[in-house]
Amino acid sequence: SLFRYVKTSSLFSYAESSHHFDTPNKLTIQLRRTSSPFRYSKRAHHLDTPNKLTIQIRRTSSPFRYAEQAHHSDTPNELTIQIRETSSPFSYAEQAHHSDTPNELTIQIRRTSSPFRYSKRAHHSDTRDKFTIQLRRTSSPFRYSKRAHHSDTPNKLTIRLRQTSSPFRYARQVHHSATPNKFTIEILQTSSPFRYAEQVHHSVMANKLTIQLRQKSSPFNYAKQVHHSATPNKFTIQLRRCMPPFSYARQVDHSATPNKFTIQLRQTSSPFSYA
Structure with a gap:
């Protein structure tokens, strides 16, 4: 048989x-x-x-x-x-x-x-080594689709979908070019009043990054922290929430280490401004 x-x-x-x-x-x-x-x-x-x-x-x-x-x-x-x-x-x-x-x-x-x-x-x-990935979700606060195309290199793929009760939801895509065709997608979401999309594109030039942040309701401020270390394509993003009646100060520090900056949001109930 x-x-x-x-x-x-x-x-x-x-x-x-x-x-x-x-x-x-x-x-x-x-x-x-x-x-x-x-x-x-x-x-x-x-x-x-x-x-x-x-x-x-x-x-x-x-x-x-x-x-x-x-x-x-x-x-x-x-x-x-x-x-x-x-x-x-x-x-x-x-x-x-x-x-x-x-x-x-x-x-x-x-x-x-x-x-x-x-x-x-x-x-x-x-x-x-030609493949296409499509991710879709219905009946949820957000929809997304991600496509990854690897050519001329072997095919190693990992996809992880996760959900948490944190007040933040984000989509994170990490592509490691040194290790051929190894990337991880993590998606977390909740019922937070604001949403944002994070897009990371690593081209032939190392450390090329594009991030877009969007929010629904105005009462929330957010902090974006991106850190590029010596290891290529390593980044971290943190989001924090503050109350609407307060102003905030923004600090950007460009150090000798390339592609390293920090944004801090602070609030106070005092009528005085601060630096």
């Missing part, structure tokens, strides 16, 4: 499909699930034209359902995946397709109870 179905004693169950042709086309698919409501069917049909595969995955009695289709034609590394969802709070699919390693595919599907939902699509064509 062309297929092997293996089941472990843990909560995970997966099916492995491996087929070797005279033309090196090694395909591996792993499907994993965390809870019992999943059930799936895998159908693969190999025609005289090698490497033609169709996968359908469906789930019933669940807040969401999705379908995945993978088709390998005569032109290697031609892939299409469709993911659909009905009412799940969080669902995403990860696809990793390696082109130079002929037809090696891995698909992972996971779900949590977080209010975030996002989809990550990674497609590696004949041009190596």
Whole structure:
């Protein structure tokens, strides 16, 4: 048989499909699930034209359902995946397709109870290491989308979505150029009366930074602190809140260390000004 179905004693169950042709086309698919409501069917049909595969995955009695289709034609590394969802709070699919390693595919599907939902699509064509990331959220105080494109370098990607009860919410993107294609995205949000967007772009020139801060309501002031150390692409931002009736002083100190500045906001109930 062309297929092997293996089941472990843990909560995970997966099916492995491996087929070797005279033309090196090694395909591996792993499907994993965390809870019992999943059930799936895998159908693969190999025609005289090698490497033609169709996968359908469906789930019933669940807040969401999705379908995945993978088709390998005569032109290697031609892939299409469709993911659909009905009412799940969080669902995403990860696809990793390696082109130079002929037809090696891995698909992972996971779900949590977080209010975030996002989809990550990674497609590696004949041009190596081309991928696109889209993050979207509905029914929340803010929406955002981030795209990262790495070319000419291997693909190492990490995405983390987190939520906290802090009165601040921000999106932080860190891209480390020295370590090839290693970046981290952290997103935190609450019901704070002000919001801001933080954009960090590291070009070929090191330490190129752009930050935009915005707030809804006027009664709040904020402090922005950005620190560029000797280690490239390292920054920190702190936001603080003060009462509206008071004025504030702003201090900017440019030291010998390049790209180091500090902004401080202070308040007082005295009618006298201060420096």
